[in-house]
Each structure stands twice: as structure tokens, then as C-alpha cells.
Amino acid sequence: MSKLRVAVLGAKGRIGSEAVRAVEAAEDMVLVAALDRDDKIETLTETDAQVAIDLTHPDAVLDNLAYTTTHGIHAVVGTTGWTDERIAQVQDWLAKSPATGILIAPNFSIGAVLTMQFAQQAARFFESVEVIELHHPNKADAPSGTAHRTAQLIAAAREKAGCAPQPDATSTALDGARGADVDGVPVHSVRLRGLLAHQEVLLGGEGETLTIRHDSLHHKSFMPGILLGVRRVVDTPGLTFGLENFLDLGN
Numbered sequence: 001m002s003k004l005r006v007a008v009l010g011a012k013g014r015i016g017s018e019a020v021r022a023v024e025a026a027e028d029m030v031l032v033a034a035l036d037r038d039d040k041i042e043t044l045t046e047t048d049a050q051v052a053i054d055l056t057h058p059d060a061v062l063d064n065l066a067y068t069t070t071h072g073i074h075a076v077v078g079t080t081g082w083t084d085e086r087i088a089q090v091q092d093w094l095a096k097s098p099a100t101g102i103l104i105a106p107n108f109s110i111g112a113v114l115t116m117q118f119a120q121q122a123a124r125f126f127e128s129v130e131v132i133e134l135h136h137p138n139k140a141d142a143p144s145g146t147a148h149r150t151a152q153l154i155a156a157a158r159e160k161a162g163c164a165p166q167p168d169a170t171s172t173a174l175d176g177a178r179g180a181d182v183d184g185v186p187v188h189s190v191r192l193r194g195l196l197a198h199q200e201v202l203l204g205g206e207g208e209t210l211t212i213r214h215d216s217l218h219h220k221s222f223m224p225g226i227l228l229g230v231r232r233v234v235d236t237p238g239l240t241f242g243l244e245n246f247l248d249l250g251n
């Protein structure tokens with residue numbers, strides 16, 4: 001069986017450099033390009049890349065996807081900063097290149113994906129729910145893509161179940177004290193030297209609380225998900241949002 005021809009964009013970055021090692025170590029893949037800022041993206045077509053893994057920056061990812069999609073190169077995207085408008089733009093490009101697949105995953109770690117699933121399941125049973133994400137201080141975006149997605153999933157589950165708005169008597173607050181409001185769910189961002197990527201979902205009801213916590217302690221935690229994404233995206237045309245779609249979770 002021929003090996004998948006894979007390129008990494010953001011190859012010198014924290015997660016990109018780990019992805020380069022993971023692709024090199026994968027028996028069914030060959031690394032054909034490792035590009036970073038200022039490298040020319042045309043290398044992707046020159047090296048006949050089948051899949052590009054984008055781990056760059058929210059400011060760079062759309063230009064990269066414009067190129068890959070136009071040239072029929074599948075993409076596995078970990079870069080954050082996704083809004084409805086940006087996703088609609090990607091869908092437009094895909095409509096003109098219907099055989100191409102793109103996986104955008106807010107988080108490639110299995111534990112983080114499960115955290116999102118558990119939070120979604122639990123959300124309707126508690127009056128209150130808030131999300132705290134904690135990351136290294138070099139992170140560009142806040143809240144994290146994972147926390148943003150977690151809050152969206154929680155809000156959708158609560159709306160579907162007809163939950164009342166969360167209790168909160170705050171009538172005076174410093175700017176930011178109650179976090180960012182994502183569809184009615186407060187999301188708090190901590191940036192702290194020594195951390196990598198961590199998230200807590202706090203749920204509270206009368207006389208009880210439930211805390212769902214996940215910790216990524218090393219960038220290796222994201223690699224099995226990225227490699228799975230590469231293997232699956234080549235047979236999955238169109239946009240897939242979230243690694244859970246490739247995990248056969250049975251829901």
C-alpha cells in the first residue's frame with residue numbers, strides 16, 4: 001500500500017514540530033514538506049502533498065486553506081480562531097472542490113474530546129455551568145478553541161433541554177470578572193508559565209457540584225488524534241468539525 005504524502009505547516013512551532021516527528025514515525029505516512037513562516041506554500045503542490053496539517057496561527061490558516069482546497073489537497077487543521085464567518089468561507093471553497101476533505105479539530109487529544117462530550121451530556125442536569133481554561137502564556141487566542149467549542153456544545157444541550165438561564169445575581173463587576181460570555185456560558189482564561197493546556201468544566205446544582213477536568217501535559221497528547229485525522233480525512237470529502245466525528249463514540 002502506498003504511503004500517505006503529508007506536509008506540516010507551522011513545522012517549527014510547539015505543536016508543529018511534534019507533528020513533524022509523529023508523521024516521520026508513522027509507518028503509513030511520508031513527510032514530504034515541513035513549512036513554516038516565509039516558506040513558499042507552492043512547495044505543497046511541488047512535492048505532491050496529499051494532506052496538509054495546519055498548526056500555524058489564526059491569522060495564517062485561512063490563506064493556507066484557500067491554497068490547499070483550490071489545489072485538492074486535504075487538510076487537517078488544529079489552528080484555532082474559528083468563527084461562523086470563517087467556517088462559511090471554508091465551506092465556499094470546498095463547494096468548488098467537492099472531493100477535498102478538511103478536518104478542523106479544536107482539540108486533537110482524546111481526553112479533551114471526551115471532556116467536551118461529558119460536559120455536553122451533563123449540562124442539562126445542573127443549574128450552573130462555567131468553563132475555565134488554563135494555558136501557557138505564549139498562546140495567541142483567548143478563550144482557547146477548545147473552551148469556546150465546549151461552551152457552544154453546553155449551550156446547545158441546555159437550549160435543547162429547555163434549561164432556564166443560569167442564576168447570577170452579579171449587579172456590579174470589573175470588566176472581565178465574570179469571564180467571556182459564549183452563548184450564555186461564562187468562559188474564564190488563565191495564562192500561566194509552567195502550564196500547557198488544561199480545562200475544567202464546573203457544574204453546580206442544589207447541594208452538589210461536578211467538575212470535569214482535562215490536562216494535556218505534553219504535545220504528544222495531540223498526536224494520535226492528528227494521525228487519525230490524516231488517515232480519515234482522505235476518504236471524507238467536505239468539512240468535518242471536531243475529531244469526535246472520527247472516533248465512533250456511538251452518539
Ligand SMILES: NC(=O)C1=CN([C@@H]2O[C@H](COP(=O)(O)OP(=O)(O)OC[C@H]3O[C@@H](n4cnc5c(N)ncnc54)[C@H](OP(=O)(O)O)[C@@H]3O)[C@@H](O)[C@H]2O)C=CC1
Pocket residue numbers: 009010011012013014015016035036037038055056057058060077078079080081105106107108109145222
Ligand atoms: N487542535 C489542537 O489540538 C491544538 C491546536 N493548537 C493550535 O495550533 C496553533 C499553533 O500553536 P503553537 O504550536 O503553540 O504555536 P507556535 O507559535 O509555537 O507555532 C506556530 C508556528 O507557525 C508558524 N507560522 C506562522 N504563520 C505561518 C504560515 N503562514 N505558514 C507556516 N507557518 C506559519 C509560526 O512562525 P512564527 O513563530 O515566526 O510566527 C510558528 O513557527 C494555535 O492556533 C494553537 O491554538 C495547539 C495545540 C493543540
Ligand SMILES: O=C(O)C1=N[C@H](C(=O)O)C[C@H](O)C1
Pocket residue numbers: 080106107108135139140143144145146147196197198
Ligand atoms: O494553543 C494551545 O496550546 C492549544 N490550543 C488549542 C485550543 O485553543 O483549544 C488546543 C489545546 O488547548 C492547546
